[in-house]
Amino acid sequence: MPRWRQGTSTSVLPTAYQDAVEILADAAEAMRAGQIATAMGLGDEAAKREGLRSKLKRLVERGWACEDGPGLFTLAEPVARQLAGQAAEPAVGSAVGEGGIESSPAG
Secondary structure: OOOOOOOOOHHHOOHHHHHHHHHHHHOOOOEOHHHHHHHOOOOOOHHHHHHHHHHHHHHHHOOOEEEEEOOEEEEOHHHHHHHHHHHHOOOOOOEEOHHHOEEOOOO
């Protein structure tokens, strides 16, 4: 798994890591591995939590996430800012006209 750098997309991450990053991006506060596992549909068994916890620690080591306290994970601030910026961009092929009304290229 690559280290996070400005402009790096989550698409470079394996699927389980992408899912964890997306859940952290949507979270209002720091989350524990068990909460993230449940949100991913993995269940809250000890083996699932421990496997996910090691993935979360790897995300921390590589700059994608932070461990705010023992077992409390959030996205790293630059990653959160970048993801928020991507979500704010309009979809390719759509244009917003005057007054915020979407218009198609033909219309």
